[in-house]
Amino acid sequence: MIPINNFLVLSSILFSLGIYGVLARRNAVLILMSVELMLQAVSINFIAFAVYLSPQAFTGLIFAVFVITIAAAEVGLALAIILRLYRNKSTANVDEADMMKW
Amino acid sequence: MGAQEAYLIPALPAAAFVVLLLFGKYLPRGGDFIAIAAIAGAFVLFFPVLADFLDKANGTDFVSAEKSWKWVQFDNFEIRLGFFVDQITIVMLAVVSFVALLVQVYSVAYMRGDPKYGWYFTCMSLFAASMLTLVLADNLLLLYAAWEGVGFCSFLLIGFWWERRSAAEAAKKAFITTRIGDVGFLIGILLLWREAGTFDITEIFDFAERGGFRDADIGGLGLSGNAYLTIAVLFLFAGAVGKSGQFPLHVWLPDAMEGPTPVSALIHAATMVVAGVYMVARMFPLFVLADDIALDVVAALGLITVLMSATMGLVETDIKRVIAYSTLNSLGLMFVALGSGSVTAAMLYLFVHGFFKALLFLASGSVIHATEKQDIRELGGLAAKMPVTAAVFGIGTLAMIGVIPLSGFWAKDEVLHAVDQHRSVVLYMLALISVFVTALYMTRLFVRTFLFEARDRVAWGHSHDAEPLMTLPLVLLAVLTAVGGFVVFGFVGEALGFPGGFGKFVFFEDPEPFDFAWDVAIFSTALAVGGIVTGWYFWSEKAEPARRAGEALQPAYETLRNRYYIDDAYQWVIDRVVLTLGTIVAWFDRNIVNDTAVDGSAGLGLFAGFELKFLETGKLPNYALAIVAGVIGLAVLLLVLRL
Amino acid sequence: MTYEEVIFYVIAVPTVVGAIGVVTARNVVHSALFLILSLLSVAGIFILLSAEFLAIVQVLIYGGAVTILVLFAMMLTRVRDLPAALDGPQRPFAALAAGAFMAVSIFSMVSTDWPGETDKINVISIEQIGNDLFTTWAVPFEVASLVLMVALLGAIVLARGEEGE
Numbered sequence: 001m002i003p004i005n006n007f008l009v010l011s012s013i014l015f016s017l018g019i020y021g022v023l024a025r026r027n028a029v030l031i032l033m034s035v036e037l038m039l040q041a042v043s044i045n046f047i048a049f050a051v052y053l054s055p056q057a058f059t060g061l062i063f064a065v066f067v068i069t070i071a072a073a074e075v076g077l078a079l080a081i082i083l084r085l086y087r088n089k090s091t092a093n094v095d096e097a098d099m100m101k102w
Numbered sequence: 103m104g105a106q107e108a109y110l111i112p113a114l115p116a117a118a119f120v121v122l123l124l125f126g127k128y129l130p131r132g133g134d135f136i137a138i139a140a141i142a143g144a145f146v147l148f149f150p151v152l153a154d155f156l157d158k159a160n161g162t163d164f165v166s167a168e169k170s171w172k173w174v175q176f177d178n179f180e181i182r183l184g185f186f187v188d189q190i191t192i193v194m195l196a197v198v199s200f201v202a203l204l205v206q207v208y209s210v211a212y213m214r215g216d217p218k219y220g221w222y223f224t225c226m227s228l229f230a231a232s233m234l235t236l237v238l239a240d241n242l243l244l245l246y247a248a249w250e251g252v253g254f255c256s257f258l259l260i261g262f263w264w265e266r267r268s269a270a271e272a273a274k275k276a277f278i279t280t281r282i283g284d285v286g287f288l289i290g291i292l293l294l295w296r297e298a299g300t301f302d303i304t305e306i307f308d309f310a311e312r313g314g315f316r317d318a319d320i321g322g323l324g325l326s327g328n329a330y331l332t333i334a335v336l337f338l339f340a341g342a343v344g345k346s347g348q349f350p351l352h353v354w355l356p357d358a359m360e361g362p363t364p365v366s367a368l369i370h371a372a373t374m375v376v377a378g379v380y381m382v383a384r385m386f387p388l389f390v391l392a393d394d395i396a397l398d399v400v401a402a403l404g405l406i407t408v409l410m411s412a413t414m415g416l417v418e419t420d421i422k423r424v425i426a427y428s429t430l431n432s433l434g435l436m437f438v439a440l441g442s443g444s445v446t447a448a449m450l451y452l453f454v455h456g457f458f459k460a461l462l463f464l465a466s467g468s469v470i471h472a473t474e475k476q477d478i479r480e481l482g483g484l485a486a487k488m489p490v491t492a493a494v495f496g497i498g499t500l501a502m503i504g505v506i507p508l509s510g511f512w513a514k515d516e517v518l519h520a521v522d523q524h525r526s527v528v529l530y531m532l533a534l535i536s537v538f539v540t541a542l543y544m545t546r547l548f549v550r551t552f553l554f555e556a557r558d559r560v561a562w563g564h565s566h567d568a569e570p571l572m573t574l575p576l577v578l579l580a581v582l583t584a585v586g587g588f589v590v591f592g593f594v595g596e597a598l599g600f601p602g603g604f605g606k607f608v609f610f611e612d613p614e615p616f617d618f619a620w621d622v623a624i625f626s627t628a629l630a631v632g633g634i635v636t637g638w639y640f641w642s643e644k645a646e647p648a649r650r651a652g653e654a655l656q657p658a659y660e661t662l663r664n665r666y667y668i669d670d671a672y673q674w675v676i677d678r679v680v681l682t683l684g685t686i687v688a689w690f691d692r693n694i695v696n697d698t699a700v701d702g703s704a705g706l707g708l709f710a711g712f713e714l715k716f717l718e719t720g721k722l723p724n725y726a727l728a729i730v731a732g733v734i735g736l737a738v739l740l741l742v743l744r745l
Numbered sequence: 746m747t748y749e750e751v752i753f754y755v756i757a758v759p760t761v762v763g764a765i766g767v768v769t770a771r772n773v774v775h776s777a778l779f780l781i782l783s784l785l786s787v788a789g790i791f792i793l794l795s796a797e798f799l800a801i802v803q804v805l806i807y808g809g810a811v812t813i814l815v816l817f818a819m820m821l822t823r824v825r826d827l828p829a830a831l832d833g834p835q836r837p838f839a840a841l842a843a844g845a846f847m848a849v850s851i852f853s854m855v856s857t858d859w860p861g862e863t864d865k866i867n868v869i870s871i872e873q874i875g876n877d878l879f880t881t882w883a884v885p886f887e888v889a890s891l892v893l894m895v896a897l898l899g900a901i902v903l904a905r906g907e908e909g910e
Contacts (some may be wrong), residue, residue: 001747004863007794010856014764014783016847023727023839024832030773033780036811037764040787043803047794048835053859055867061874062882064782065798068806069889072910073896075811079818080900085510092822095833723833730842737849 007048015041112234114140119227132220145199186240194237201372204575211571224724229255241301260361272357279354284342290337332392346378359422363467381639401441407434415543444520454509458501461579472565483556494580509587541633631653760786
């Protein structure tokens, strides 16, 4: 007998921590890890809604599957980009990659 | 093919214009044959339209033919693009298509070798299309569009030799002066539309006859329905004043002679300048319904123009300008006729004037072509070298003076008769005086150009009659000038298929058939002959009497030479008032609009952009923070909206 | 508090602790280890939500593949050797923004009146998921695999570098 709000609040906390990580960290790998936390929060939300509120269609559950799939793809690509950045600029800090500014 | 298909008449020159504009450069001879074929086609198409129209007339009652398409629609208000054939249209179509054809044929020889030969025919085609649309239009909006179209062509063709500064100036002057009238015309159209709710001419007539013009309140000014209508038609008349060169907007027409002579013949004699007369004749039922003052103004301005132009013609030395003054003179007479309530007289005069004035211009064109002089002080004695030109010019001169039995006589007497019948004796006397003055200056023009001793022997020596291509139109026009007046007789009209003669044909609703008045004819003929004799005496041989008269009446002579100082007055107004105002506006534009508003706002943008660019740090975390802030803001907004 | 809730808290607390560790640790490797803790706890949450299939996928993909990838990235970019601080200068603002977001998010989650029963977990069997995934969601599923493949190819191309480098 766990109320749905428990899961929703947990996901909110996780997501907010992810936001903090993304904003506060400078290292691209750490930012990526924070993004993963945010994705976890989203997955929890999806599954909670699916099993509590729409057990017939459980679209949220299916969506969580896709979230994990896309997250895997994203991690692969993002790490490749980070490697690329490191090779060109000898840094993995996002605030040092500012060639596009005015 | 019948009157319903009359829209094909302007369509042909319009198509020729498009073809010449796009492909004229690649066509042999600048594509003149296309322009001429188109206008010839239009002239040929006129006959089935005429025949069909007369067929439908079944005796006495003319049925006008109409055809229209939807042009623009807003909600429940629509403007139709329509053509309309009635008696006035038929007369105009005849004059316009025939004279345009002859003038274009003449132009082939006259303009030969000109570097802008093809462009000339392009403009001529556009002019023909606009003019034919103007006479066929069934609503005021289309009429106005065509009206501006002919004005624009006039501008192009007066300024055809724009390399010459005077030509460019004259084109500008003509355009701006007529524009002043056109604004009035547009205001008139909109005033009519405001009450009647339609641009369709017939519907406006119905509306007016039903007494549809009610008391109106415009800007706190209470107007009775009739006063409203009067003001509206006076504004319409302003358009006619500009287009037809009536006082006080007559100043552009003499200067318009800077254009090629065939252009003067077509546009500034036979067709465009009579558009004003046509328009007033077309809208005549409204002038009749309005207060008497409307027609009084028409007659008064017409008469002023007649007298001013005739007297100015006495001292002008440029052959084309003298004819231009005679055109003003004729146009004034047409308005006098309209102002006296006789559409018949006006249309008759318009009809024959188209022929004899085009003849005079084309003949003067031959003279200019042959001698390369157009100052009559340098001409003279050309009759010996150019007999054909002299003969046709003489016929034109006599027709203009109004000598029996040439066409001008019948038309002018019809006008005088109308004045005699409907106007005071003072106006009648003034009109008769104008006949005398007209005879005087036309005689002077002919005598000084063609008779007696040549003053420039070199020019005289190499002058000769023009080639057949130019002479043929002259002869055709001369024949029509000689016999064209006979349409006034009932039996001639009927023989040609017009039931009841010309008068009945033109103005069937209130039949006013030709009415020959012996007293008028005798007076006018006496004055005309008197004018010719006096003119002959004054300007024969060395023109001694004229010189002495000029010296004796020095102030009058100077006034006339300076065209009553009207041009100077206008110039003064332009210099002092318009330019002063212009300077103020220019200062305002330069300093307030340009420097402050335009440059200022641009500078503000530049400054803001320069300052704001430092917000763009190029650092990813900053952007991410902004995104999150935005998301939070949106979420809060949604929450607030939901609660 | 029911025993189910007790279990929930037992799993939720390590999740949050792991997450806090990820974003605050001063050592990148510790950060990665905290991430593993958090991810595995989330798998536990999934089981609690009776989504066993997703829990298994979570352990396999996140706990295994993704973490390994992240560690490899750290090694290759030599994050530990870099002298610079791990946190950027806008950390206070980040905390503020995250706090604000958390407040707004929790408030809206709690204050919303969700339709349907909100305290009963419905068990959805793996069989049902499989059925749906390959019937209703067959096309998105295939597209997802395509995306995965393209992303991996792209990653290879990006990471391999240009000729002669």
